Amino acid sequence: MSTIGFLGLGIMGSPMAVNLARAGHTVTGWNRSPGRADALVAAGGKEAGSIAEAVRDADVVITMVPASPQVEAVAYGPDGILANARRGALLVDHSSITPQTSVDLAEAAAAKGIRVLDAPVSGGEAGAVEGALSIMVGGERADFDAARPVFDAVGTTVVHCGPHGAGQTVKAANQLIVAVNLQALAEAVVFLEKSGVDLPAALEVLAGGLAGSTALTRKKDALLAGDFRPGFKLELHHKDMGIVTDAARTVGAALPVGAAAAQLVASAVARGDGALDHSALLRGVRLLSGEPTGRPGAPDDRP
Known part of the structure; x- marks a missing residue:
């Protein structure tokens, strides 16, 4: 089981984080606006007060935010993922963003010793609640294989589609x-x-x-x-x-x-x-x- 920092507890993110906690992973969730972690806490997870707190001890960092600007906001800067996650951590971005944003993030993360997978999902809120999402993944095959237990907690169709950006x-x-x-x-x-x-x-x-x-x-x-x-x-x-x-x-x-x-x-x-x-x-x-x-x-x- 992985220690997971989950950023973005919205319509999709909250049930995904809950399913990860129910599967036995240790999940610490953060959301930009407060008051969204109740379901995760009820499922055995924890709420973090900052991105740094959510990611500093995580094996896997997951982002599920609306668009490219929000991914960049949580990834970069002194309070972001790349500045606070440990070397060797795996960053899985479930957001739907531009392919180029995913490629740029993977390059920036590599300089920090952080691996990245772009892994957008399809299935809507119902699929997120049921743990039946379709997940299309871009990045290194070895990282995809390492992330498989995490993917299997939230999705039923999980496919490696190619290099960084291919999932997007x-x-x-x-x-x-x-x-x-x-x-x-x-x-x-x-x-x-x-x-x-x-x-x-x-x-x-x-x-x-x-x-x-x-x-x-x-x-x-x-x-x-x-x-x-x-x-x-x-x-x-x-x-x-x-x-x-x-x-x-x-x-x-x-x-x-x-x-x-x-x-x-x-x-x-x-x-x-x-x-x-x-x-x-x-x-x-x-x-x-x-x-x-x-x-x-x-x-x-x-x-």
Whole structure:
């Protein structure tokens, strides 16, 4: 079992830290805003008052924060990971950031004798709670093998994808697929509603055929209820679509459908839906179709 310093106890980070503690690891958690460690403490973990306190005795340091600026904020500087973690420690970044940020972090950490894996995850809050995340990992194979007991406590599909930055590149592709999938699902829902079809029956049969997907399975009940409480916020998916479109431009890959999905995600955020779940793309399709954006009395219902 490892001694782990876990930085970032948000929607995803908190249940991941809890699962690590339940698996027998010694977990000390830190969060930028206080009051987020209760679940970890209840599971047998500890709360740190600073990054330095969380990482100084850790074999493994894990970060799960929103974006590249937050990763850089916790990694660099006199109060950051690289200045306070011990030599030989393994830094596992589960955040979704740009591939270049991961490469730069690995190079800076190597100068301090700290190993790094970029290991973004997919599966949303439900996958984090269930310990069933998909984890795509970039970095040295030996470090991946050493981290496997940690990965197995939070994920069920864990794959080494290549060198530093490869995990983030695969995660960008994941977010592209998910955005297009959710947009197509939203359009299908509105099409079915306006056609007068029994929507629960339609989604049930669609989930069992070639149109079935993890997105449909996980989001079906929320879509039917008009419940867009966040498992993964639209504003974060907006950030991820910026990553994939920029990365695709760099390598010369055309993303015609992805570009349209990115604009629709951006539109949803601009309308004020950024704090809702990314399945709230349904609201935008309803708006374009001249329909109310939410069901009466649903948690997302507002002018």
